[in-house]
Amino acid sequence: MYLNSGHSVTLKDVATRAGVSHQTVARVVNNAGKVAAETRVKVEKAIAELNYVPNRLAQQLAGKKILSIGFASIDISLHTISAIMAGIKDQAQQHGYSLAVSVMDGTDHQSCVRAVNELVEQRVDGIIINSLATHMSTEEFKQLNLSIPCVFLDADPNLNASQINHDQSQGAYLAAKHLLDLGHRDIAIINGPDQIRVCELRLHGWRQALTEANIEPTMVLNGAWDAQSGYDCASRLLSQGNSLSAILVGNDQMSLGVLRAISDRGLQVPHDISVVGFDNQDDCAFYHPPLTTITQDSGELGRQSVRLLLNQISEPSLDQHQKLANSIVVRGSTKALGEENGNKQLIESLMRQLNLALQR
Amino acid sequence: MYLNSGHSVTLKDVATRAGVSHQTVARVVNNAGKVAAETRVKVEKAIAELNYVPNRLAQQLAGKKILSIGFASIDISLHTISAIMAGIKDQAQQHGYSLAVSVMDGTDHQSCVRAVNELVEQRVDGIIINSLATHMSTEEFKQLNLSIPCVFLDADPNLNASQINHDQSQGAYLAAKHLLDLGHRDIAIINGPDQIRVCELRLHGWRQALTEANIEPTMVLNGAWDAQSGYDCASRLLSQGNSLSAILVGNDQMSLGVLRAISDRGLQVPHDISVVGFDNQDDCAFYHPPLTTITQDSGELGRQSVRLLLNQISEPSLDQHQKLANSIVVRGSTKALGEENGNKQLIESLMRQLNLALQR
DNA sequence: CAAGCGGGACCTCTCTTGAAG
DNA sequence: ACTTCAAGAGAGGTCCCGCTT
Structure with a gap:
């Protein structure tokens, strides 16, 4: 029922099938460089036949710049949080970033670390953290030892990091x-x-x-x-x-x-x-x-947090605090x-x- | 502010710092193989100092079995859907699988394909699809050309694939x-x-x-x-x-x-x-x-769908249809x-x- | 010197093999 | 014959550079 049982179709598989080098296939896939119309057709045919989908892991590892941010949060089935997430997703997409989500199982500091780490493992370009970890101090924050930009939602105002919250x-x-x-x-x-x-x-x-x-x-x-x-x-x-x-x-x-x-x-x-x-x-x-x-406006909070994170990514030294006003x-x-x-x-x-x- | 600006800390970085081979570091990280207590301490120190986090992309590419499933869905801020997702997340975790989520921007068939592809690119082991694509026919399904196991939620009952839904x-x-x-x-x-x-x-x-x-x-x-x-x-x-x-x-x-x-x-x-x-x-x-x-019970639907998918993963030829009864x-x-x-x-x-x- | 293609190093890991102590 | 470590070959891509016409 499934093609390629075991491992998936690779660039090389397509190349041999089309009778060209793996590099030529890459050119077709990425739409970069010059490829003869005739060759392109051959390659595209092979791709379709083999049902080739590029391996993102390999792409990223090989240095292709794939923009992505992460969202580490407590229970995302809560209404407010899923609304925030929708805002994040929307704004990330708008800027060409994909979104990885990692949810914490508990409210303790430990599960926060776990969730954040899961995102770091994936080498996202930045993380938005929505922890409930009550009163995470600057000290505890340092324990996270974040080497990538991040933005906190609803954090302790004294926390020495970029953050955004409703007032x-x-x-x-x-x-x-x-x-x-x-x-x-x-x-x-x-x-x-x-x-x-x-x-x-x-x-x-x-x-x-x-x-x-x-x-x-x-x-x-x-x-x-x-x-x-x-x-x-x-x-x-x-x-x-x-x-x-x-x-x-x-x-x-x-x-x-x-x-x-x-x-x-x-x-x-x-x-x-x-x-x-x-x-x-x-x-x-x-x-x-x-x-x-x-x-x-939870959606707006999500969108703003992405903008803040993007600022942080391009200007890492900059810590920003932002508050969104409410109305009745x-x-x-x-x-x-x-x-x-x-x-x-x-x-x-x-x-x-x-x-x-x-x-x- | 951030260590290692540019590229992240690698196994080799840790190895040179600790004065051992990259392989020894790997042994410590993965807790496998024999390592002298003294060496282990040295390596752990280097890891802490450099704040090393393994690169999951590389791990996976290099063949380490990392279990993951994907959830391709329409708007996850809808109450029912986020409840389903919570169930999926829960059950996946229970079986040692991590969860990747990809949301579709539209209800058309095209955006369904996009979302599913995003998951295939990540080489997940299976996908749960919650599309609204009205009346996706077996024909259209084949166009998805899925080479990995998948389970549909609320699909056309005539669809020739594993599926589960509330009755x-x-x-x-x-x-x-x-x-x-x-x-x-x-x-x-x-x-x-x-x-x-x-x-x-x-x-x-x-x-x-x-x-x-x-x-x-x-x-x-x-x-x-x-x-x-x-x-x-x-x-x-x-x-x-x-x-x-x-x-x-x-x-x-x-x-x-x-x-x-x-x-x-x-x-x-x-x-x-x-x-x-x-x-x-x-x-x-x-x-x-x-x-x-x-x-x-949306959570239950999510949990069941994971079980179905896991069956499918271990027994790919098996198509199952399942219905959950409702009560008043x-x-x-x-x-x-x-x-x-x-x-x-x-x-x-x-x-x-x-x-x-x-x-x- | 273009356009079209191929070779090979490299990214960060895992896994296997084999050589020291 | 142990334990402890190192070297090297992939995994599937991208990129730089070079080779043909």
Whole structure:
């Protein structure tokens, strides 16, 4: 069933079949140098017959310049990360680079090293690193001993290397400010897991806004990024009888769970409680109600990181730090405290529904 | 900043530094053969000092058996596909294979060939192909001229090659059957884009169930997989004053839009209209209401495909077809037609909410 | 001195063979 | 007859240089 069982067809195989030298075949394949039309046809025929595909390993080893970059990351099935990767892929391709991906099995420093090494083994021209290794210090970074250019995503800002990230703090600040501007004062926080850099930065932004307004968050909880944990945290919050009017949530998935928990208690968002998410992921405009959230363009982050890396490749001594600003998308999950207009609408809507139900 | 600017550190560099032959260094690196403890230390020191990482290209070219498989796919930022990929990655690793990924830029046959070729150039041991190339015929497949083992995901069942897929038809049948069992007869369908194999198969399954019950779908629309298009289709459906009691939807994302559209019209799911989705994606248990849907284990599909490929690699002549069955997950978005129990609950819930609102 | 082709060194490893201690 | 190492031949390409007409 398969031709060439064992080893693959080589340049030389094609050459002997076409009755020319291996060099002539190379000229045809690479479209370089002068080849007689007649010879070219012969060679192309042989290539087709043998189904020859050049061996990239050999090409690269022999010194042909093949541009490639690597992406070392944690779990790429996470939505945000696969969006970043799509951006990287896109921009790399645009610049004629191919992309090699290596995923880390764990969040520890060791598996980060493993993934990066896998890329170095392939001799990529540069690496984009998306590690979760909490607080990788400059020291640990040096242990990586990178001899090729690299760019970090969401790294410790103090890390002495090229890096790019969304400005988590600023985004969180925006979210909190929005609630404050609407008059909310009893605000709870449902953050992601502790010890994660992104979470700490977001918490910092939220706190800053609240402190400026001279208030303390009612409560700070930690979820696990998923809807279920958002549901659990919110349920806990509500069952404790806190008087809260708004919740800041660490991502949209947890927000979905939060919305449900509130609704399960017979309360209404935003009339009883306002909710602000984080990420602006695909579907959150269709949540019930549509979610007010912070928007992060993950694809753009990926694209920018490639540009940064390419700079670094052509100018290795240059360390750049770049931050992407976030903005807030206001939808239906937040409203001004004490605004009665909404309540009137709510009552009307409820009566309409009740009417319908009674007719059945 | 970077050591060895230009070309990377080689085995020979390490050898000269350590004052031994390149072969001795190889012994240390590969942990094979006998090396005197003293020599080993010397070599290891040199490796650390020079920061040597073996060149995988050269290793592979020189005949060292490095196991690797490839995954050629369309847009890997799609949720389902990244889940499949995670499964592939996992299972490949389990068997000591590394994974190379190549994504296609388009849905045409040409970009499929490109992506596959990229993998062949790297001399992977086998390829898993997830093309959307609508109805790739056996003829076109032969044009790929694959000289290495491969497995197709979601391919044309008539394709004469190893393949694996979820049984779309069966899953869709289940969904429709569920509605029929609940007494629904006026059923609309919102499918994915036309001409896509998966969509046709699902449509086939839905139709079959309906036909067996001697009824025709009220209406069949095509969305574009995303929530917005689900919203649009459902809006169209509702504004036309069709008397429908249930909607079958091609995926969960569109279902989310459908739920919104229904609620925006002041109607209630499931009391006025039942909705069944497809995919059982992460968050749909938290939709409003929780979605009844068909569950597909994408990770399992990925893992199985690797096993199939590995079989194929060790036994090239063997073509296998495999189908993964789906099951239905019943949640809150469906209810029996005419069942009044739910209505009573609904009325109670509405009155509670109204009460709350009036107190404000 | 063009255009068209071939020879051979080299890239970095692995693997085999064989010679020292 | 061990252990320990070195030398050399590929693996499949690319590139530089030279050779014919």
